[in-house]
Amino acid sequence: MRSHYCGQLNPALIGQTVRLCGWVNSRRDHGGVIFIDLRDREGLAQIVFDPDQAAAFAAAEGVRSEYVLRVTGTVRKRPAGTENPHLSSGAVEVLAGEIEILNKSEPLPFQLDEAGVNEATRLKYRYLDLRRDGMRRNLLLRHAVTRNLRRFLEDRSFVEIETPVLTKSTPEGARDYLVPSRTHPGHFFALPQSPQLFKQLLMVAGFERYFQVTRCFRDEDLRADRQPEFTQLDIETSFLDEEGVMTLMEEMIRQTFQTVLNVALPDPFPRMTYAEAVDRFGIDRPDLRIPLELTEVGDLMKAVDFKVFSGPANNPNGRVAALRLPKGSELSRKEIDDYTAFVAQFGAKGLAYIKVNDAAKGRDGLQSPILKFLPDEAIAEIMRRTGAESGDLIFFGADSAKVVNDALGALRLKLGHDCGLVAAGWRPLWVVDFPMFGFDSEAKRWQALHHPFTAPKHMDATVAIDPANALSRAYDMVLNGSEIGGGSIRIHREDVQEQVFGVLGIAPDEARAKFGFLLDALKFGAPPHGGIAFGLDRIVALMTGAESIRDVIAFPKTQRAACPLTDAPSVVDDAQLRELNIKLRKPLEPEKATD
Numbered sequence: 001m002r003s004h005y006c007g008q009l010n011p012a013l014i015g016q017t018v019r020l021c022g023w024v025n026s027r028r029d030h031g032g033v034i035f036i037d038l039r040d041r042e043g044l045a046q047i048v049f050d051p052d053q054a055a056a057f058a059a060a061e062g063v064r065s066e067y068v069l070r071v072t073g074t075v076r077k078r079p080a081g082t083e084n085p086h087l088s089s090g091a092v093e094v095l096a097g098e099i100e101i102l103n104k105s106e107p108l109p110f111q112l113d114e115a116g117v118n119e120a121t122r123l124k125y126r127y128l129d130l131r132r133d134g135m136r137r138n139l140l141l142r143h144a145v146t147r148n149l150r151r152f153l154e155d156r157s158f159v160e161i162e163t164p165v166l167t168k169s170t171p172e173g174a175r176d177y178l179v180p181s182r183t184h185p186g187h188f189f190a191l192p193q194s195p196q197l198f199k200q201l202l203m204v205a206g207f208e209r210y211f212q213v214t215r216c217f218r219d220e221d222l223r224a225d226r227q228p229e230f231t232q233l234d235i236e237t238s239f240l241d242e243e244g245v246m247t248l249m250e251e252m253i254r255q256t257f258q259t260v261l262n263v264a265l266p267d268p269f270p271r272m273t274y275a276e277a278v279d280r281f282g283i284d285r286p287d288l289r290i291p292l293e294l295t296e297v298g299d300l301m302k303a304v305d306f307k308v309f310s311g312p313a314n315n316p317n318g319r320v321a322a323l324r325l326p327k328g329s330e331l332s333r334k335e336i337d338d339y340t341a342f343v344a345q346f347g348a349k350g351l352a353y354i355k356v357n358d359a360a361k362g363r364d365g366l367q368s369p370i371l372k373f374l375p376d377e378a379i380a381e382i383m384r385r386t387g388a389e390s391g392d393l394i395f396f397g398a399d400s401a402k403v404v405n406d407a408l409g410a411l412r413l414k415l416g417h418d419c420g421l422v423a424a425g426w427r428p429l430w431v432v433d434f435p436m437f438g439f440d441s442e443a444k445r446w447q448a449l450h451h452p453f454t455a456p457k458h459m460d461a462t463v464a465i466d467p468a469n470a471l472s473r474a475y476d477m478v479l480n481g482s483e484i485g486g487g488s489i490r491i492h493r494e495d496v497q498e499q500v501f502g503v504l505g506i507a508p509d510e511a512r513a514k515f516g517f518l519l520d521a522l523k524f525g526a527p528p529h530g531g532i533a534f535g536l537d538r539i540v541a542l543m544t545g546a547e548s549i550r551d552v553i554a555f556p557k558t559q560r561a562a563c564p565l566t567d568a569p570s571v572v573d574d575a576q577l578r579e580l581n582i583k584l585r586k587p588l589e590p591e592k593a594t595d
Contacts (some may be wrong), residue, residue: 001070008045013075018094020045021102024067024512025129027060034060042138045095046078059099062429066105066112066131070081072098075300089093102285118200119550124564126555138552144260146213149233149534152252158209158235163198165215171515174218176591177228191217194533197518199236200490203529204521208238209318213536219561225482225500225538225549228561235487236531242473242489245530246430249485250302253428261543265428269477275490282321282409287481293396295322295386295407297378301398306373308352309475312398315418319401323408324386327414328393329367330353342414343397348407353394359383361388363366370396406457413481436463436470437503450474452497452504453518454488459496467503473530484539487532494522 002021009018029035034049034057049060063069073094084090100184109125110117112132122129128137149575150160169190176190194216196515202210212234219228237245250269255567257263270288277284280293298320312318325331331339340351363379371379378539388394395411397404416422437446438458446467447456448477456463457471474488491497497519501511511519537549548555557563 005042005089006038006040008046009075009092009094011077011091011455014077014092015071016075017097018075019070019072020047020094021070022068023105024063024065024069026065029061034071035527036060036063036071038071039131039412041140043088045089046084047073047096048093049096049099053097056096056099059101060096063099063101064223066108067101068103068105070100070102071096080179083413087144096228120564123550123556123558126565135551138544139547139554141260141544142536142552145256145540146536146542148256149252150211150213151210152255153211153235156248157208158211160212161202161205161207161210162212163192163195163202163214166271167192167198168514171198174220177217177219180580180582184577189429193218195233195234196453197499197515199234199531200453200518200526200529201237201521203238203490203492204524206238206527210234210236210529210531212479218385220559221422222559222561225541226562227366227537227549227553228557230549231536231553233534233536235533238527238529242432242475242530243526244531245489246475249487249532249534250428250430253477253484257426257543263426264321265426268585269428269430271430271432274431274435275433277431278405282405282407282412283477284431285476285481285483286429287413287416287422288429289423289425290421291423292325292412292414292416292421294405294412295324295380295382296320297322297385297396298382304373304375304378306370306571308350312400312404315400317400318398319404320396320398321408322382322402323395323397323415324388325393325395325419326389326421327391328415329357329391329420331393334548339411341397341413343407343411346407346410347403348397351407351411352398354382354394354396355560356383356390356392356394359388359392362379365390427480431476431478432474433457434472434474434476434499436472437467439468446503448500448504448563450486450488452506453490455491455496456500459493463496464499464503475532475588477532477534479539481541482542483535484542485532485534487530489528489530492522492526492528492543494519529541 001019003019006020006022020038022038025037025039025044027034030052036047036049038047049057051057071094073096073540076093076095078091078093090208108128123219128138138382166189168178169178169188174193176193179189179191181187195212195214199210209418214232214234215229216232217229222225222228254265254267269593274284274526277286279296282294291484298313300319304310305311309320313320336353352370354366354371356365357367366379377560382394386394395408397408435449436454438448438449440458450472453474457473463470476483477485491500498511537552540552541549544552546552555563555565562569
């Protein structure tokens with residue numbers, strides 16, 4: 001039906017007859033000459049309808065926005081001074097000879113160039129939202145990223161293999177989506193949170209290098225960078241240690257940014273241990289574009305007559321840290337109160353501070369309600385460690401280490417954005433040497449920080465003897481404060497896997513019931529192996545500058561895991577439920593199904 005895409009028109013085609021198909025982006029009547037901007041996936045083309053072509057001109061008079069047209073005409077150079085440098089086709093136009101209206105359009109519920117359209121409306125009419133230029137570019141860039149990743153891996157002998165979508169429910173950190181089985185009454189499949197176990201089995205099977213662009217499902221509370229169904233690039237290799245995996249993956253991400261965005265990322269990516277990241281930034285995925293850092297001052301507070309500081313300083317699980325904000329003394333009391341309310345969301349009971357009015361005057365140049373509790377030596381050392389200068393503000397966090405890290409880590413990010421301290425560009429980072437376990441104080445048991453198949457850094461009995469200090473062979477790739485990929489070297493020996501299960505409180509019978517197929521596989525010559533999974537949605541969102549991953553997914557769910565377009569999830573009829581041997585405890589009303 002077409003000879004060219006609208007965005008492909010250029011001066012080389014002048015004088016040629018072309019056939020274009022697309023939507024009416026705009027229509028303008030300039031005193032006897034009608035101009036239509038025709039839009040397709042590749043861009044816009046200006047079509048000119050002259051009264052000399054009576055039939056085409058008459059048809060164009062009845063055309064409205066978003067009508068679907070096929071136009072045949074001759075490419076010609078635009079008159080001098082009317083070129084549009086912002087369009088790939090902006091040097092030429094098409095003089096229409098024929099026009100066919102393939103379909104009409106009713107008035108849209110919102111204009112495609114309208115700003116600030118409510119997201120609920122955008123999602124309800126997602127097929128229209130996807131016509132918008134920004135959304136179109138986002139999805140085309142996503143395609144380019146996926147294509148580049150596939151080519152990179154295929155060129156390095158990786159094989160794309162699909163893994164099951166209907167599988168067994170196993171504890172992997174989030175709530176499973178369950179699918180009832182009609183043929184096995186009372187039994188359920190689970191949608192995969194990741195292909196973790198199957199990709200390990202593929203290594204046992206000898207495929208050595210696997211990848212998959214795969215859908216994953218987690219029934220968890222949502223936020224801007226989470227969806228109940230999401231896409232990840234899943235990768236697993238045999239006979240590579242963490243150095244080999246990280247080197248290869250770093251090359252892949254660098255090449256993707258270079259190819260798709262023409263951006264050169266640093267070579268190599270810097271590395272930082274988990275302990276250093278949390279100590280300096282309060283978080284294990286620091287945004288290195290923000291120059292603010294946490295400073296440990298707990299040792300200075302152990303003997304002060306101020307229990308807010310001395311209590312956490314003398315608690316093995318406590319922390320007292322400072323955060324210097326350059327030129328922060330300009331903040332008003334209301335702004336400081338607002339930041340105090342902000343850190344309260346993370347469990348902080350307050351936000352102490354010192355304003356540095358004149359650093360040269362020592363204590364006399366400082367302003368704070370807490371100064372009376374601090375000796376001169378402590379104040380001097382705080383100033384030295386933080387590097388505080390006149391005009392700065394020093395915030396303090398004092399509580400359990402977790403509360404201080406969460407609160408000051410979040411405050412650091414907020415201050416960076418509020419005060420314009422975020423540097424331009426891209427700052428990638430590898431975070432390594434993660435703790436093997438984290439202690440769940442409510443459940444009174446150890447939990448795997450990544451997943452229970454992550455190998456310990458030292459394959460010996462110390463994992464069980466001292467789980468609090470055991471490190472794992474895990475690694476995360478962080479970009480501008482977002483974790484875009486995470487992986488580890490896996491446990492490939494049955495005895496080590498059983499030892500880790502023991503630390504996690506998973507009894508042999510439970511381990512056999514939940515992971516028996518994996519434990520059996522490890523007995524039959526499992527090779528050393530490891531891998532990584534990248535969040536494709538998150539990578540593309542960063543590359544496009546989208547505020548939410550919903551803007552880089554064709555048909556996303558809302559923050560309440562619902563689809564306004566299809567009204568999913570929905571009520572099903574009793575006959576379907578009877579087939580599945582399911583009876584609802586309380587009947588649902590259809591209109592409330594998506595609440």
